[in-house]
Amino acid sequence: MSIAENHGALYEHLARLRDSNGEAPDNIFKALGYKYIYVKEGNDLSHLIKAFREVKDSDCAVVVHLNTMKGQGLPVAESNKEAFHFAGPFNPATGAPVHQAGESYNDIFARHVLNLMSTDKDITVLNAGTPGAIAFGPERREAAGKRFVDVGIAEQDCVTMAAGMAKAGQKPLVGLVSTFLQRAYDQLSHDVAVNNLPVAMVDFYCGVYGMNDVTHLGIFDVAMVSNIPNIVMVSATNAEEYLAMIDWAVDEKRFPVVVRTPGGKVVHSDRPVNRDFLRYDVVEEGSDVAIIAEGAMFANAMQAASILKEKGLTPTVINPRILSDVDRETLDKLVDYKMVITVDDGILNGGFGQKVAAYLGSRGPEVVCLGLKNEFMDRYKAMDVLRENGMLPEQIAALAMK
Amino acid sequence: MENKIDLSAIKSPADIKGMNIAELELLSEELRRALIDKLAAHGGHVGPNLGVVEATVALHYVFDAPKDEIVFDVSHQSYVHKMLTGRIGAFIDPARYDEVTGFTSPHESEYDLFEIGHTSTSIALATGLAKARDLNGGKQNVIAFIGDASLGGGMALEALNFAPTLGSNFILVVNDNQMSIAENHGALYEHLARLRDSNGEAPDNIFKALGYKYIYVKEGNDLSHLIKAFREVKDSDCAVVVHLNTMKGQGLPVAESNKEAFHFAGPEFCTDSRFEFYPCGQRQSDVDCRKPRCSL
Numbered sequence: 301m302s303i304a305e306n307h308g309a310l311y312e313h314l315a316r317l318r319d320s321n322g323e324a325p326d327n328i329f330k331a332l333g334y335k336y337i338y339v340k341e342g343n344d345l346s347h348l349i350k351a352f353r354e355v356k357d358s359d360c361a362v363v364v365h366l367n368t369m370k371g372q373g374l375p376v377a378e379s380n381k382e383a384f385h386f387a388g389p390f391n392p393a394t395g396a397p398v399h400q401a402g403e404s405y406n407d408i409f410a411r412h413v414l415n416l417m418s419t420d421k422d423i424t425v426l427n428a429g430t431p432g433a434i435a436f437g438p439e440r441r442e443a444a445g446k447r448f449v450d451v452g453i454a455e456q457d458c459v460t461m462a463a464g465m466a467k468a469g470q471k472p473l474v475g476l477v478s479t480f481l482q483r484a485y486d487q488l489s490h491d492v493a494v495n496n497l498p499v500a501m502v503d504f505y506c507g508v509y510g511m512n513d514v515t516h517l518g519i520f521d522v523a524m525v526s527n528i529p530n531i532v533m534v535s536a537t538n539a540e541e542y543l544a545m546i547d548w549a550v551d552e553k554r555f556p557v558v559v560r561t562p563g564g565k566v567v568h569s570d571r572p573v574n575r576d577f578l579r580y581d582v583v584e585e586g587s588d589v590a591i592i593a594e595g596a597m598f599a600n601a602m603q604a605a606s607i608l609k610e611k612g613l614t615p616t617v618i619n620p621r622i623l624s625d626v627d628r629e630t631l632d633k634l635v636d637y638k639m640v641i642t643v644d645d646g647i648l649n650g651g652f653g654q655k656v657a658a659y660l661g662s663r664g665p666e667v668v669c670l671g672l673k674n675e676f677m678d679r680y681k682a683m684d685v686l687r688e689n690g691m692l693p694e695q696i697a698a699l700a701m702k
Numbered sequence: 703m704e705n706k707i708d709l710s711a712i713k714s715p716a717d718i719k720g721m722n723i724a725e726l727e728l729l730s731e732e733l734r735r736a737l738i739d740k741l742a743a744h745g746g747h748v749g750p751n752l753g754v755v756e757a758t759v760a761l762h763y764v765f766d767a768p769k770d771e772i773v774f775d776v777s778h779q780s781y782v783h784k785m786l787t788g789r790i791g792a793f794i795d796p797a798r799y800d801e802v803t804g805f806t807s808p809h810e811s812e813y814d815l816f817e818i819g820h821t822s823t824s825i826a827l828a829t830g831l832a833k834a835r836d837l838n839g840g841k842q843n844v845i846a847f848i849g850d851a852s853l854g855g856g857m858a859l860e861a862l863n864f865a866p867t868l869g870s871n872f873i874l875v876v877n878d879n880q881m882s883i884a885e886n887h888g889a890l891y892e893h894l895a896r897l898r899d900s901n902g903e904a905p906d907n908i909f910k911a912l913g914y915k916y917i918y919v920k921e922g923n924d925l926s927h928l929i930k931a932f933r934e935v936k937d938s939d940c941a942v943v944v945h946l947n948t949m950k951g952q953g954l955p956v957a958e959s960n961k962e963a964f965h966f967a968g969p970e971f972c973t974d975s976r977f978e979f980y981p982c983g984q985r986q987s988d989v990d991c992r993k994p995r996c997s998l
Binding site: 307308309310312313325326327328330331332333334361421424446447449451452454456457460461462463464465466467468469470472486487490491494495 | 808815816817818819820823826827828829830831832833834835836837838856857860861862863864865866867889890892893905906907908910911912913914
C-alpha cells in the first residue's frame with residue numbers, strides 16, 4: 301500500500317519478488333548491486349530477527365525486503381487499509397470515527413470536479429499518492445476512470461506529466477497537498493512556467509489552519525509559487541468563489557493557474573462571485589483604513605470591520621484573490637488612506653502583503669503587513685499563532701484604530 | 703548517387719526519407735563536419751552532439767516527427783535534430799549561428815515541443831504526451847531520448863516507474879555514452895556497464911524489472927543498426943527501452959579523448975589533438991586550458 305493503492309511498475313516487480321519468494325529474475329535491487337534478502341513472514345519475530353542478524357555488520361549495501369501486513373492485528377484496519385492509513389479518534393471494534401466530519405473544501409472540490417468531468421472530457425485529475433487528501437476516495441477514482449491519474453508518491457513526475465498533457469491540448473488538473481507541492485518546485489518553474497503551459501493546480505491544507513506539525517506545514521506555498529513568473533496564483537475566501545476559480549483555472553489557456561484551497565471551516569456566501577480573479581474584490585467600500593486579507597483570513601478582516609463600524613469607522617475591506625501580482629488600479633485608490641493592513645494566511649516573506657507594501661511604497665498610507673513569522677512551528681494551536689502575530693479580528697481592529 | 707550531400711537543401715525530415723543507407727551515412731558525415739566547424743568557431747555542447755549524429759538521423763529517418771513526438775532530455779544534444787528540422791542555416795552559415803538557441807525551443811519550430819534545460823524531465827513530459835494521446839485515441843509514437851547521466855535523476859526514475867503503467871506505446875531511448883558532464887556516479891552505471899559488456903544479456907535487468915521490453919544496440923553510432931532497432935520498436939504496443947551504446951564526441955579526436963572538457967566548449971577551442979585539456983568550464987582559452995601531452 302501507499303496511502304491508497306500503489307501505482308507504478310515497481311509494484312508489479314515487488315509482487316513478482318513476493319510471489320517467487322525473492323527468486324524472480326531481473327531483481328531491481330541486484331541490478332543496482334545490493335545483496336538481497338526476502339522475508340516472507342514480515343510480521344513474524346523469529347524470521348525478522350534472523351534476517352536482521354544476517355545483515356548486521358554487513359560489508360556492503362544490502363536490501364532486506366519485508367512482506368508485512370498494513371494494519372496487522374486490528375481487523376478494521378486490515379480490511380480498510382486506505383481509511384486507516386491515518387485516522388482521527390475511532391472506535392477500535394467498529395472502526396467508526398468518534399467525531400463526525402463536517403463539510404470540507406476537499407469534498408466540495410472533488411464532487412464539483414467529478415461533475416465538471418462528466419461534461420468536459422478533456423479534464424484529467426492528477427495526484428501523487430494522496431488521493432484521499434483531495435477527497436478522491438475509491439468510489440470517486442472509479443467514477444473518474446482513466447481520467448484520474450495517481451503517479452504514486454512522485455510529485456515532480458505529477459507536475460511534469462501535467463505539463464506534457466497541457467502541451468498536448470488536454471486540461472490537466474493537478475491536486476497536491478501544500479506541503480508536498482514543495483517537492484516539485486523546479487517542475488513548477490522549469491517545466492510548467494518557463495513553457496507557460498496551461499496547467500491548473502489546486503493545493504490543499506494551506507495556511508495556518510492546515511496541518512500543524514513541523515514537517516507538514518502549509519504556510520509556505522504562496523511564497524514558493526506566487527513568485528514564479530507566468531504562474532497566476534489565486535486564493536479563495538468561500539466555497540462559491542473556490543469553485544468558480546476552479547472552473548476558470550481549468551479552462552484558462554493563457555497561463556498556468558494555482559488555486560489555493562482555503563483553510564478552516566467551509567464558508568458559504570450568497571454574494572455573487574466577482575469572476576475577474578486577476579483583480580482585487582472590494583467587498584466593502586469605506587475610507588481611511590483598508591484591510592486586504594486573503595483566503596481564510598478574509599473572515600478575520602470582515603469581523604474586524606464589524607468591530608470598527610461599531611466604533612463609527614468605515615473601513616474598506618478587500619479580498620485580493622490574486623496573490624502573484626497586485627491590482628494596481630485598486631491600490632492606486634488607496635494612496636490617500638491613512639493605513640492599509642494586509643493579512644497573509646502564511647508566512648509574511650514572499651506573501652501577497654509584501655507585494656502590496658512594495659507597490660504602495662512611501663506613496664501615502666502606512667502599510668502594515670500581518671502574517672506568520674519565518675519559522676518552522678510544531679504542533680501549534682492556530683488561535684495561539686494568530687494571536688501571537690496580531691491576526692485575530694479584535695487585534696486587526698485595534699491596529700486600525702491607531 | 704551524389705558524392706556530397708547539399709545540407710542547405712535539408713528543410714525537414716521529409717528530405718531524408720528517400721535516402722538510402724549510403725546517402726544517410728554521407729549525410730551524417732556532412733552534418734558532423736558542419737557541426738565541428740560551427741562549434742569550433744562558436745562554442746556549444748560538443749561531445750553530446752557529436753555522439754548522437756547517427757542516432758538523430760536514424761530517429762528522423764524512421765519516425766515521423768512532428769506527428770511522432772520526440773522529447774530530448776536536457777535538449778543540449780538537439781543540435782542535429784535542429785539541423786534536420788528546418789534550421790540548417792544556423793549551422794552552416796556563420797552569419798546565422800545565433801539564430802538558434804542551445805536547447806529545444808517551441809518558439810523556433812513545431813518539432814521542438816518544450817523549452818528544456820534541466821535534466822531528467824523528458825520521460826515525465828513524454829508520459830503526459832502519451833497519456834493525452836491514449837485519451838484521444840491517437841496512434842503516434844512518443845519518444846523520450848535521455849542520456850545515461852540524466853536517467854539517474856530522481857524524476858527520471860519516478861517517470862521510469864510510471865510509464866509502463868500506461869499500457870501503451872512508449873519508447874524510451876537511453877543514450878548511454880558512459881559520461882555525465884564528468885564521470886558517472888551511481889550503481890546504475892555499473893549496471894549499464896554489465897548490460898553493455900554482456901551485449902544486453904546480463905541478468906537482473908533494471909528495465910525488464912520495471913516491465914519494459916528491452917533492446918540493446920551495441921553499435922550506437924552505426925546507422926544500419928540504429929535504423930533496424932528503431933524500426934523494431936516503432937508502433938510498439940507497450941513500453942520499450944532502446945539502450946544505445948554511443949561514443950561521446952564521436953568523430954572529433956580531441957573530444958573523444960577529453961570527454962569532460964569537451965562536454966561544453968567555448969568559442970575558438972583548439973582541435974589540435976596533440977594537447978590535453980583541463981575541464982575548465984564554459985570558456986576555454988588557449989592559455990588556460992591546454993597542457994601538452996607527455997610525449998610532446
